[in-house]
Amino acid sequence: MKPRFKIQNTIGIALLLFATLTSCTDDLDIVPNDDQTVLSEELFTNEAAYKQVLAGIYANLALTGTDGAENSNLKNIDAGTSQFGRVLLYVQTLSADQMIWSYENDPGAREIQRNTWTAQNPLLLGMFSRAHLSIALANNFLRETTDAKLDARNVSTTTRTDIVAYRAEARLMRAMAYYYMMDIFGKANFVTENDNLNSFPPVYERGQLFDFIESELIAIDTDLIDSRQNEYGRADKSVAYMVLAKMYLNAEVYIGENHYTECLTYCEKIMDGGYTLAPNYLHNFMADNNTNSAVNEIIFPIVSDGTTTQNYGPTTVMVNGQVGSLEENGLELGVSKPGWGGALRIRKQLANLFDASFADDDRNTIISADRPIDITEISDKDTGYIIEKYSNATSTGSAGADQTFVDTDFPLFRLADVYLMYAEAHLRGGGGTISDAVGYVNALRTRAHNPNTISSGDLTLDFILDERARELHWEAHRRQDLIRYNKFTGGNYNWAWKGNGSNGISLPSHFNVYPIPTGSIAANPNLTQNTGY
Structure with a gap:
């Protein structure tokens, strides 16, 4: 079994660095449109700091600030509307069926959820800003780990060996942020560690982002940990x-090109990596999914x-939202x-996808x-069915540490998505x-x-789309799937409350892409609004 590392194992230092990396960036009032952050040289007198700064990049996916759940390091944005996973869930799942x-x-x-969004929507500002903060944090890490800086600090050979993988991870996290920007907004402010x-x-459009993400992920392959x-x-x-697999699966949407062969190839690479399905489906969504059998299925x-x-x-x-008003x-x-x-x-x-044959x-x-x-x-909270997919209980029957968080x-x-991508790419x-x-x-x-x-x-193909919903519902994939099948916009497929009906x-x-937030455009005059908004 692979070693387990939770961000909270080093959260004290990671939070401090998270604050250091963000507190002096005035642009974060709206969106980090450049990377005006400075790390103290004193910080790196302890070579363990490099791993902690890397942890700060990962922390940005889970945390919104440095002072608890109510705190946001993105000014004028509520913490709840800027948590990366939450806004991703909203734009990819709540917007669909x-x-x-x-x-x-x-x-x-x-x-x-009624598909009536505008460029003033705070959730879209949260998504745009949080993704760009991931990019800014990665860029800062890469600036602080150049050969010149490591030489000047007399960093040991052992640490420098570790930093090779750390830098690859930072580039991967940056590429993933750009991937979500390409998918959700169709463009992004484009900054790397080499820019002034x-x-x-x-601003990079979809084609430019696609090329950058693809080249970056291929380039770092040898430096990433197996x-x-x-x-x-x-x-x-x-x-x-x-x-890469998900980008290739959706390439016709992004750049008008067929890359299903590449999608299938990368699905096979993942399956060759030793992942296996958890014997129990629901183990993937329980409080101990970092230690139960789901660790063999969850890829990230x-x-x-x-x-x-x-x-x-x-x-x-x-989990809290699944608690029914009646139940x-x-x-x-x-x-x-x-x-x-x-x-x-x-x-x-x-x-309706779970008919009697799925009882x-x-x-x-x-x-x-x-x-x-x-x-x-x-x-009316008493109408409509509820589900119990996610749980704060463990696979052994105990409850999580807190009854809210x-x-x-x-x-x-996770691996199940790879199986379904393979099947679709084949078809x-x-x-x-x-x-x-x-x-x-x-x-x-x-x-x-x-x-x-x-x-x-x-x-x-229609079977695959339905099976993806049965297997992957509430995992932030649905909007992307419906767009790929030409069923999100237009009238080919309507669902309850689509378009406010x-x-x-x-x-x-x-509506196949979201509008660029008004505040983000104000922060960077090079940004222009998407067509139709």
């Missing part, structure tokens, strides 16, 4: 392969700890009995008793074999104790 948020007075939520400070950065050989919570080769998590990394991240939101099922989910009082429910389109499927955690399937009024890591990437002409594609789908069904395995004649209405095509 799987989730409803009851409390529409929460800034930005109403517009995201105190200037307005250029798959499943890094400490838990840190990235390795397979995380880079995952970003956003870490969460109910004591030392308290935050309003995606798993805290989902009060919080105790079995490892949080307080009332939880957040019916904050989250599912739209009927997700419920005993482990992926079906729907609670429907005493509830209508339709949500005719979003504020959960211990459950968010599985940003789209990417190579591989039909027998392998069917085998991977059936492996997921068998793991879920669903006796309804498929044959080659059942494997179609109770039964769904068509969306204009420019």
Whole structure:
């Protein structure tokens, strides 16, 4: 089993460095459009600081500031609307056909889930800003670990050997941030460690971002730690392969080119890395998913700890939000009995994917008793089904350390997604074999104790889209999947409350990317608004 490293193991120093890296950046009032941050030379008199500065890059995915869950280091942005995993969940899942948020007075939520967003939406500003902060932190680490600086500090050979992998990880985290910017907004402020400070950065469009991300991830391959050989919570080769595979799967959306062969190739590289499915599907979403059998399936998590990394991240939101207004099922989910009082429910389109043939499927955690399937009024928390996919309980039956802030890591990437990407890439002409594609789908069904395995004649693109929803719902993939299938905008597929219609209405095509936040444009005059907004 791979060694386990949680960010909270070194959180004291990481938080201090997180503050150092961000507190002197005036541009973070809106968005870090350059990298005006300075690290003290005194900091690096202890060579252990290099690993701690690297930890700060990872910490930005989980934390919003240095003073608890209510604190944000992005001024004028609420902590809850700028936590990386939470805003990613909102823009990728809440905007689509799987989730409803009851409390529409929460800034930005109403517009995201009704597809009526504008450039003033605070959740979009949070996503744009948090991703760019990841880029800024990575750039700073790379500036502080050049050969010239390491020579000047007389850094030991042992530490310099470690820094080779650290630098590759920083470049990977930066590439991943640019990947999400490319997918969500279609453009980004583009800065690397080689650019001059105190200037307005250029803006890269999708094609430029695609080329940069691809070249970066290929270039760092030899320096990254091998798959499943890094400490838990840190990235390795397979995380880079995952970003590449997902980028290639969606390449027709991003750059109008077919890269399904490359997608399938990188799926195979990940599968060759030694990952295996957790025997129990729900182990992936429990409070001990950093130590139970899920560690063999989760390729990269956003870490969460109910004591030392308290935050309003995606798993805290989902576990508390799953507590039904009628059921009060919080105790079995490892949080307080009332939880957040019916904050989250599912739209009927997700419920309908779990018909009678999925009654005993482990992926079906729907609670429907005493509830209508339709949500005719979003504020009525007693309507619509609820689910219990995520939990703050452990695989051995104990509860997490805190009854609000959960211990459950968010599985940003996991092996099941790779299996389904392989099957889809094969159907789209990417190579591989039909027998392998069917085998991977059936492996997921068998793991879920669903006796309804498929044959080659059942494997179609529409089947894959539905199976992705059954396997990967509430894991921040759905918007991207629907766009790839030409079902997010337009009227080919409507879901409850799409476009602010109770039964769904068509969306204009420019909604396939989000608007650039008004505040971000104000921070960098080189940024222009996306077409249609």
